[in-house]
Amino acid sequence: xxxxxxxxxxxxxxxxxxxxxxxxxxxxxxxxxxxxxxxxxxxxxxxxxxxxxxxxxxxxxxxxxxxxxxxxxxxxxxxxxxxxxxxxxxxxxxxxxxxxxxxxxxxxxxxxxxxxxxxxxxxxxxxxxxxxxxxxxxxxxxxxxxxxxxxxxxxxxxxxxxxxxxxxxxxxxxxxxxxxxxxxxxxxxxxxxxxxxxxxxxxxxxxxxxxxxxxxxxxxxxxxxxxx
Amino acid sequence: xxxxxxxxxxxxxxxxxxxxxxxxxxxxxxxxxxxxxxxxxxxxxxxxxxxxxxxxxxxxxxxxxxxxxxxxxxxxxxxxxxxxxxxxxxxxxxxxxxxxxxxxxxxxxxxxxxxxxxxxxxxxxxxxxxxxxxxxxxxxxxxxxxxxxxxxxxxxxxxxxxxxxxxxxxxxxxxxxxxxxxxxxxxxxxxxxxxxxxxxxxxxxxxxxxxxxxxxxxxxxxxxxxxxxxxxxxxxxxxxxxxxxxxxxxxxxxxxxxxxxxxxxxxxxxxxxxxxxxxxxxxxxxxxxxxxxxxxxxxxxxxxxxxxxxxxxxxxxxxxxxxxxxxxxxxxxxxxxxxxxxxxxxxxxxxxxxxxxx
Numbered sequence: 001x002x003x004x005x006x007x008x009x010x011x012x013x014x015x016x017x018x019x020x021x022x023x024x025x026x027x028x029x030x031x032x033x034x035x036x037x038x039x040x041x042x043x044x045x046x047x048x049x050x051x052x053x054x055x056x057x058x059x060x061x062x063x064x065x066x067x068x069x070x071x072x073x074x075x076x077x078x079x080x081x082x083x084x085x086x087x088x089x090x091x092x093x094x095x096x097x098x099x100x101x102x103x104x105x106x107x108x109x110x111x112x113x114x115x116x117x118x119x120x121x122x123x124x125x126x127x128x129x130x131x132x133x134x135x136x137x138x139x140x141x142x143x144x145x146x147x148x149x150x151x152x153x154x155x156x157x158x159x160x161x162x163x164x165x166x167x168x169x170x171x172x173x174x175x176x177x178x179x180x181x182x183x184x185x186x187x188x189x190x191x192x193x194x195x196x197x198x199x200x201x202x203x204x205x206x207x208x209x210x211x212x213x214x215x216x217x218x219x220x221x222x223x224x225x226x227x228x
Numbered sequence: 229x230x231x232x233x234x235x236x237x238x239x240x241x242x243x244x245x246x247x248x249x250x251x252x253x254x255x256x257x258x259x260x261x262x263x264x265x266x267x268x269x270x271x272x273x274x275x276x277x278x279x280x281x282x283x284x285x286x287x288x289x290x291x292x293x294x295x296x297x298x299x300x301x302x303x304x305x306x307x308x309x310x311x312x313x314x315x316x317x318x319x320x321x322x323x324x325x326x327x328x329x330x331x332x333x334x335x336x337x338x339x340x341x342x343x344x345x346x347x348x349x350x351x352x353x354x355x356x357x358x359x360x361x362x363x364x365x366x367x368x369x370x371x372x373x374x375x376x377x378x379x380x381x382x383x384x385x386x387x388x389x390x391x392x393x394x395x396x397x398x399x400x401x402x403x404x405x406x407x408x409x410x411x412x413x414x415x416x417x418x419x420x421x422x423x424x425x426x427x428x429x430x431x432x433x434x435x436x437x438x439x440x441x442x443x444x445x446x447x448x449x450x451x452x453x454x455x456x457x458x459x460x461x462x463x464x465x466x467x468x469x470x471x472x473x474x475x476x477x478x479x480x481x482x483x484x485x486x487x488x489x490x491x492x493x494x495x496x497x498x499x500x501x502x503x504x505x506x507x508x509x510x511x512x513x514x515x516x517x518x519x520x521x522x523x524x525x526x527x528x529x530x531x532x533x534x535x536x537x538x539x540x541x542x543x544x545x546x547x548x549x550x551x552x553x554x555x556x557x558x559x560x561x562x563x564x565x566x567x568x569x570x571x572x573x574x575x576x577x578x579x580x581x582x583x584x585x586x
Binding site for chain 2: 061120121122123125126127128129130131133134135138139142
């Protein structure tokens with residue numbers, strides 16, 4: 001059975017993932033829109049930076065974040081100056097790391113969805129007196145709904161499953177930074193295979209359910225299925 | 229009265245648009261040309277959809293664009309209605325929500341009245357609850373037209389609204405467009421490459437070729453210009469406005485008056501005084517030197533030769549003045565020489581047939 005400690009890690013994990021997903025959608029939506037529409041020379045570089053976590057080993061990203069957010073890092077000095085202490089080994093540090101690590105899983109489905117809409121509905125909206133922001137809300141967002149659902153689900157599940165970044169910048173502090181993937185590792189280290197089974201089973205069931213919803217409920221929309 | 233002034237320059241690699249145009253503030257101006265002539269691009273410039281275009285645009289004295297003064301009114305602030313070639317309805321909204329999309333965004337009390345009129349005129353009242361992907365192409369286009377009219381715009385821009393439809397659907401919509409033409413009190417710019425649509429709808433004709441304007445003027449004057457390719461086409465014709473003067477029902481004929489005479493045409497079921505557009509093909513017009521009484525052709529009219537040119541393959545093209553109207557005749561070069569036709573010469577034209585356009 002799940003111990004109360006295990007339940008705490010599950011709860012913390014969903015808290016981190018929920019907060020990270022919200023932030024990713026807020027940042028990722030304008031970013032993906034800009035990347036879809038722009039002809040700027042920076043488009044290639046920004047795309048590469050956003051996609052970097054797809055190919056970078058998580059420990060590398062975690063290492064740099066640890067250095068930056070630590071007491072002598074640029075971000076660490078800044079947050080200390082603000083009186084917030086350092087972000088490393090804190091809940092919010094974990095959220096920031098998750099946002100950076102999972103961002104491509106949010107931005108890329110959104111970009112695909114925006115690109116598929118094309119410019120025609122926007123031109124129609126403009127001739128019908130809708131300002132650019134108005135037409136984004138009233139035309140682009142409803143038309144890209146499957147893309148938003150996919151982005152949210154992928155961003156959330158990917159954050160739930162992260163391990164490398166968490167271990168580097170969050171460590172293993174109960175009720176603060178100990179997430180479920182780390183807890184499974186702890187159980188295995190301690191040869192508590194039965195407890196590890198319970199937690200791993202929960203995650204497997206969760207991941208499968210989410211994908212099942214993705215592939216059955218949104219089957220009409222090709223954008224919603226990034227993995228074909 | 230000239231109130232639409234448009235001057236644009238736009239470069240897209242191989243394609244270059246360079247136009248300077250004045251258009252009347254009433255009636256339908258048809259922008260006519262082959263694909264690639266720049267007619268759609270010109271329309272998009274007027275709508276503000278081509279932001280790279282440099283130039284000047286004013287409607288009824290209001291400046292919408294003046295690149296020299298860095299004035300560019302964005303599309304959503306221009307009081308226009310735009311009908312796209314493929315309707316471009318919002319697929320996530322029902323027909324009713326599509327129709328209300330623009331209406332909700334204009335501060336205009338007349339919008340709802342205009343929308344209700346348009347819904348009735350275009351016969352789309354039974355479609356309001358449907359989603360756009362459950363409509364035929366013709367239905368979609370009619371809704372797009374109503375959606376644009378609901379804005380109560382100052383000008384209506386239509387980009388080949390019938391081009392993506394098959395022949396049957398076209399014939400289904402053309403009558404609505406003709407009706408619109410009679411009832412609308414705003415200028416309409418209508419892009420097409422179809423001579424049929426041009427003949428049926430145009431008051432003013434603008435011919436575009438390779439990104440510049442080949443000719444612009446009233447429909448009949450531009451149609452009958454011998455220096456333009458239009459008059460040399462096998463389907464060359466002139467369009468006249470006529471008024472129903474008398475019904476000769478025992479002959480199944482209707483007599484119509486034009487500025488300078490009258491014509492008999494096949495019976496038309498309409499009231500006296502109704503204005504009709506009729507089309508006379510150049511190939512249906514022949515020329516005689518005397519008013520022959522012994523002919524089966526009903527319409528023999530006095531005319532004066534105003535211009536002629538010798539075409540290819542032994543053909544000749546004659547432009548004639550009939551009353552205040554202009555007429556084209558395709559005859560053979562041999563006839564031209566045998567009759568000794570000269571400019572200014574009074575002759576008679578025999579019109580073998582006419583077609584009614586509305």
